[in-house]
Amino acid sequence: MDLVTPAIGLVFWATICFGILLFILGKFAWKPILAAVDEREKSIESALSRAEAAKEEMARLTSENEDLLKQARAERDLILREAKQLKDHIISEAKETANVEGTRMIERARLEIDNQKALAMADVKNQVATLSINIAEKILRKQFEDQHKQDQLVADLLKEVKLK
Amino acid sequence: MNLKLFRISLICAFFLLASIFPKSGFSQENAPGGKEKKFDPTTVIMEHIGDSHFWPFTFPFVKEKLIPLPVILYTDKGLEIFSSGHLMDGATYQGSYHSYKLEENKIKVVDASGNIDTTVRALDFSITRNVISMMLTAALLLIVFLNVSAAYRKREGKAPKGLQSFMEPLVLFVRDDIALPNLGAKYPKYMSLLLTIFFFILINNLFGIIPFFPGSYNLTGNIAVTAMLAVVILFTVNLNANKHYWKHIFMPNPWWLFPIMIPVEIVSIFSKPIALMIRLFANITAGHIVILSLISLIFIFQSLAIAPVSIIFVVFMDMIELLVAFLQAYIFTLLSALFIGMAIEEHH
Numbered sequence: 374m375d376l377v378t379p380a381i382g383l384v385f386w387a388t389i390c391f392g393i394l395l396f397i398l399g400k401f402a403w404k405p406i407l408a409a410v411d412e413r414e415k416s417i418e419s420a421l422s423r424a425e426a427a428k429e430e431m432a433r434l435t436s437e438n439e440d441l442l443k444q445a446r447a448e449r450d451l452i453l454r455e456a457k458q459l460k461d462h463i464i465s466e467a468k469e470t471a472n473v474e475g476t477r478m479i480e481r482a483r484l485e486i487d488n489q490k491a492l493a494m495a496d497v498k499n500q501v502a503t504l505s506i507n508i509a510e511k512i513l514r515k516q517f518e519d520q521h522k523q524d525q526l527v528a529d530l531l532k533e534v535k536l537k
Numbered sequence: 538m539n540l541k542l543f544r545i546s547l548i549c550a551f552f553l554l555a556s557i558f559p560k561s562g563f564s565q566e567n568a569p570g571g572k573e574k575k576f577d578p579t580t581v582i583m584e585h586i587g588d589s590h591f592w593p594f595t596f597p598f599v600k601e602k603l604i605p606l607p608v609i610l611y612t613d614k615g616l617e618i619f620s621s622g623h624l625m626d627g628a629t630y631q632g633s634y635h636s637y638k639l640e641e642n643k644i645k646v647v648d649a650s651g652n653i654d655t656t657v658r659a660l661d662f663s664i665t666r667n668v669i670s671m672m673l674t675a676a677l678l679l680i681v682f683l684n685v686s687a688a689y690r691k692r693e694g695k696a697p698k699g700l701q702s703f704m705e706p707l708v709l710f711v712r713d714d715i716a717l718p719n720l721g722a723k724y725p726k727y728m729s730l731l732l733t734i735f736f737f738i739l740i741n742n743l744f745g746i747i748p749f750f751p752g753s754y755n756l757t758g759n760i761a762v763t764a765m766l767a768v769v770i771l772f773t774v775n776l777n778a779n780k781h782y783w784k785h786i787f788m789p790n791p792w793w794l795f796p797i798m799i800p801v802e803i804v805s806i807f808s809k810p811i812a813l814m815i816r817l818f819a820n821i822t823a824g825h826i827v828i829l830s831l832i833s834l835i836f837i838f839q840s841l842a843i844a845p846v847s848i849i850f851v852v853f854m855d856m857i858e859l860l861v862a863f864l865q866a867y868i869f870t871l872l873s874a875l876f877i878g879m880a881i882e883e884h885h
Contacts, residue, residue, distance in 0.1 A: 376822070379761035380588060382609075382661045386668040387765040390675045394737060399729030402682035406708055407728055409689035416694060 578833035590621040611660040719878035742862030758821030767814035778880035
């Protein structure tokens with residue numbers, strides 16, 4: 374039948390047409406198109422994965438920051454506490470030193486006072502002794518101006534000795 | 538009220554009218570001197586789905602013209618090239634070597650007395666209606682896809698735009714739904730072939746549905762074209778086949794099946810492309826025949842009253858044909874990919 378008999382001419386031209394199409398489209402259309410699509414797919418994929426990585430990096434950085442912040446806070450607290458301790462320590466030490474020094478000075482002052490006092494007393498005693506001797510001398514001189522009295526005294530003394 | 542709706546209905550009306558009026562062959566029925574000839578749907582339909590040496594310029598509301606096409610004959614004495622206009626209306630043309638005449642749309646060599654001379658062999662390589670239409674669609678394909686390709690170069694790495702964004706899903710469809718599942722990792726080697734086959738069939742299917750110039754031909758429903766495509770697939774499959782494929786054919790298991798299996802397998806080598814060839818041919822031709830038959834109803838009944846019925850059915854069929862145009866392009870490409878995939882598949 375005519376319908377199912379391939380005509381040689383049409384087969385020939387169809388082959389040529391198809392061949393040309395296959396060659397030109399294959400070389401100048403399909404290959405660049407598919408390459409471009411592939412390229413774009415790859416770039417989209419890599420962009421997505423990069424975005425994902427960036428997100429992860431971001432999260433990592435945030436948590437790291439938080440850690441750092443926490444650490445810094447802890448360090449600050451530690452430093453403050455240490456400073457406070459140091460301050461307390463210094464103050465108490467100063468107090469103690471002041472106390473000790475004060476006591477020592479007081480002690481020294483007392484010693485000095487005692488010394489001065491003793492000196493003064495010794496001086497006073499000497500003067501009193503000198504004065505007493507002078508007075509006694511004067512009294513004795515007055516007493517023994519007359520003979521009578523001297524005799525009486527000797528008598529008294531003798532009497533006393535006898536009694537003993 | 539709604540301009541858009543109005544415009545759409547206007548376009549629909551235009552296409553409806555277009556599908557009734559100037560189907561090639563209908564006009565010639567009332568042509569000779571107003572004498573009513575008996576309408577013969579078989580001739581009309583066969584003329585339409587067959588090939589022709591004239592390019593019918595059919596357009597709504599324009600009287601059909603037959604554009605003569607070049608006739609190229611390879612005779613025993615040499616090449617003969619002349620315009621088919623010389624053969625119009627059964628005229629005999631005296632070429633450089635022989636005389637020629639159109640007999641049932643075929644060029645025959647005639648002797649001096651006008652009788653067909655079967656002793657002289659003349660191979661017909663004419664640019665027929667199908668050939669010129671095919672060249673037109675091939676040119677269209679080249680323009681479209683070279684443009685699209687240029688768009689990819691120009692807008693490198695950017696989102697597709699315009700024609701590019703219209704074609705990209707189709708190209709990706711062929712790649713992701715036809716080539717990749719069937720061919721696996723080796724798919725890039727066959728992409729050119731599959732894409733070319735897909736778009737070649739698709740555009741010719743679609744142009745075949747258009748009822749007026751430059752469409753309204755039946756190229757993918759022509760056995761010569763489907764045979765050519767099938768042969769391409771036959772060669773692609775068998776030239777790329779690996780040793781597992783040939784082992785499967787020539788060394789079936791167990792050995793005592795050799796006498797049965799080897800002939801069966803050899804037949805299967807050819808039956809696959811033949812099935813491809815017949816499927817496309819039959820589907821497209823059948824669609825055209827159904828549409829033309831429905832249109833012919835009006836002329837068979839010779840009544841305008843039947844026209845609305847015909848039109849409704851034709852619109853319905855046109856929708857189905859639109860689906861079939863895509864479907865057959867898809868199926869042909871899919872099965873091609875499947876056959877190639879079976880031949881290059883690695884067994885472990």
